Amino acid sequence: MIVRFGSLAYLGAILIAPVALIFWRAFEHGLHPFWLAISNPNAVHALKLTLEITAVVVPLNTLFGILCAVAIVRHRLPGMGLVNALVDLPLALSPVVVGLALYLLYGRGGWFGDLPFRVLFALPSMVLATTFVSLPFVVREVVPVLREIGTQQEEAAATLGSSAFTTFRRITLPAIRWAVAYGVVLTTARSLGEFGAVSIVSGGIAGRTQTLTQYVQASYENFDQTGAYAASVLLAALAVTTLLLMTVVKRGDRST
Amino acid sequence: MAIEARNVTKRFGDFVALDDVSISVESGSLTGLLGPSGSGKSTLLRVIAGLETPDAGAVFISGKEATALAPQKRDVGFVFQHYAPFTHMTVWDNIAFGLTIRRRPKDEVRERVAELIELVQLTGLGTRYPSQLSGGQRQRMALARALAAEPEVLLLDEPFGALDARVRAELREWLLRLHDEMHVTTIFVTHDQEEALEVADNVVVMNAGRVEQVAPPRELYDEPANAFVMGFVGPVNRIGAAWVRPHDVEISHEPNGAAREAQVERIVRLGFEVRVDLVRDDGQRLHVQLTRHEADMLELAAGDIVYVRLRVERTFSESGEPTHPVPA
Numbered sequence: 007m008i009v010r011f012g013s014l015a016y017l018g019a020i021l022i023a024p025v026a027l028i029f030w031r032a033f034e035h036g037l038h039p040f041w042l043a044i045s046n047p048n049a050v051h052a053l054k055l056t057l058e059i060t061a062v063v064v065p066l067n068t069l070f071g072i073l074c075a076v077a078i079v080r081h082r083l084p085g086m087g088l089v090n091a092l093v094d095l096p097l098a099l100s101p102v103v104v105g106l107a108l109y110l111l112y113g114r115g116g117w118f119g120d121l122p123f124r125v126l127f128a129l130p131s132m133v134l135a136t137t138f139v140s141l142p143f144v145v146r147e148v149v150p151v152l153r154e155i156g157t158q159q160e161e162a163a164a165t166l167g168s169s170a171f172t173t174f175r176r177i178t179l180p181a182i183r184w185a186v187a188y189g190v191v192l193t194t195a196r197s198l199g200e201f202g203a204v205s206i207v208s209g210g211i212a213g214r215t216q217t218l219t220q221y222v223q224a225s226y227e228n229f230d231q232t233g234a235y236a237a238s239v240l241l242a243a244l245a246v247t248t249l250l251l252m253t254v255v256k257r258g259d260r261s262t
Numbered sequence: 263m264a265i266e267a268r269n270v271t272k273r274f275g276d277f278v279a280l281d282d283v284s285i286s287v288e289s290g291s292l293t294g295l296l297g298p299s300g301s302g303k304s305t306l307l308r309v310i311a312g313l314e315t316p317d318a319g320a321v322f323i324s325g326k327e328a329t330a331l332a333p334q335k336r337d338v339g340f341v342f343q344h345y346a347p348f349t350h351m352t353v354w355d356n357i358a359f360g361l362t363i364r365r366r367p368k369d370e371v372r373e374r375v376a377e378l379i380e381l382v383q384l385t386g387l388g389t390r391y392p393s394q395l396s397g398g399q400r401q402r403m404a405l406a407r408a409l410a411a412e413p414e415v416l417l418l419d420e421p422f423g424a425l426d427a428r429v430r431a432e433l434r435e436w437l438l439r440l441h442d443e444m445h446v447t448t449i450f451v452t453h454d455q456e457e458a459l460e461v462a463d464n465v466v467v468m469n470a471g472r473v474e475q476v477a478p479p480r481e482l483y484d485e486p487a488n489a490f491v492m493g494f495v496g497p498v499n500r501i502g503a504a505w506v507r508p509h510d511v512e513i514s515h516e517p518n519g520a521a522r523e524a525q526v527e528r529i530v531r532l533g534f535e536v537r538v539d540l541v542r543d544d545g546q547r548l549h550v551q552l553t554r555h556e557a558d559m560l561e562l563a564a565g566d567i568v569y570v571r572l573r574v575e576r577t578f579s580e581s582g583e584p585t586h587p588v589p590a
Contacts, residue, residue, distance in 0.1 A: 158346035161313050162404075164333040165340035166360040167411060176363070180350045
């Protein structure tokens with residue numbers, strides 16, 4: 007009883023109150039100001055940019071995550087222990103540091119400073135930064151499941167005449183599908199909410215290289231509180247949607 | 263020869279799982295690989311299937327060298343100890359797997375799977391998932407799956423290991439009948455000597471990564487090649503240097519010839535078989551097996567003084583080789 011009440015109070019104070027306050031402030035003066043705030047061209051552009059980045063990053067990290075998990079669990083190659091440890095780096099490293107590193111790498115005088123197309127203050131660097139910070143999720147979800155299912159089903163498929171690729175497609179992939187889905191949801195949530203690394207490499211030019219999180223910050227700093235709250239609500243709504251998807255995924259997971 | 267392993271050696275780190283092992287298995291036979299755990303029998307089966315690569319030696323399947331061949335190209339059916347069912351597929355899809363990946367026509371697949379489901383007595387269970395089957399049913403599904411693509415060789419790793427005694431007995435009998443009907447060359451691994459003697463027409467006894475003896479069940483039991491085989495394929499009494507099977511001890515109430523005095527300690531009746539534990543006058547303990555009829559004729563009771571004579575005893579040299587059998 008005490009445990010339950012305590013944990014609910016904790017969640018209430020730490021999670022629910024701030025988010026509820028955002029919703030309250032955004033709709034304080036009714037729907038109309040909210041609608042005006044989010045239909046502002048810069049806000050719309052920021053939303054589109056955030057979704058674009060996510061649409062590139064999530065498939066990339068999903069594909070890489072699955073390959074990486076298979077390599078870590080199934081192929082006892084030298085160096086795999088190091089890969090396994092490196093995968094967690096984005097969780098340990100502050101996004102600001104990641105942003106700064108990319109800035110040094112692609113900025114004037116950096117190793118990749120003279121590429122024929124624009125990286126810094128443009129979409130490529132924002133995608134790179136977001137890919138970096140959301141890299142571990144699929145790997146971390148898939149690795150334990152791959153370990154748990156073991157190699158017997160894959161060996162059985164091989165003795166039945168199945169090629170390595172067919173075995174992966176028909177046996178391994180279906181067995182890890184819920185872990186992949188769960189990892190995709192987490193990657194999506196992380197990509198939508200990314201701020202630190204992107205804010206260093208993007209330049210944050212309104213209507214051009216400003217993501218939704220940066221739009222919130224810029225609006226707030228310009229005393230456009232309604233705009234900031236409205237964009238925050240939008241972000242929160244996206245987050246809630248991904249969380250709902252996660253619940254659906256969890257339910258599917260239990261049914262097998 | 264359907265299957266041949268020549269001088270196969272396999273190490274896992276410092277552990278030598280197979281030490282220069284050679285066996286050959288006749289086409290159409292049912293061969294048992296018998297040995298204690300860690301003797302290398304499962305590793306040998308996996309080497310034959312291509313699931314392990316030997317460090318030295320060669321494997322031939324149907325006369326063709328298969329040592330470097332991937333498992334999917336060896337045309338073997340393999341049944342795993344825990345069946346390795348495809349958990350996300352129905353029984354039907356599990357059995358059909360070997361056929362669908364070969365892109366066989368749909369009608370042919372349907373016909374063949376239906377036939378196999380009937381053969382393994384899973385009729386009506388095709389739409390179930392493996393988790394909804396009993397252990398015995400899962401085992402039969404795994405067999406049907408392995409047989410679907412008509413392999414030249416069927417390899418079974420401890421096929422009855424995880425089942426309870428009654429289901430085991432049923433499945434053994436069923437496997438024998440299946441083998442009689444299909445005549446696919448079959449090798450099965452077991453640590454249960456009774457299972458090997460009952461099911462196989464040829465038994466390979468393994469110990470510590472080596473082959474101890476290859477023989478038909480009867481020869482194995484009556485003429486063990488060494489002390490290990492004698493001790494492993496059935497119960498024995500060890501009296502000094504002599505090894506005696508419990509059914510080769512004769513009990514009588516009269517002292518005649520070489521018989522020695524002993525006291526009955528315990529009598530256990532197991533239906534047809536009666537086990538009698540005795541202590542000889544020199545303190546030597548003896549386990550004796552009698553038929554129920556013999557036991558009834560003797561009217562034994564615990565505490566009785568009787569006379570025992572050893573009918574057949576065997577002796578083995580230091581290295582385990584048999585010195586000639588002594589008819590006492």
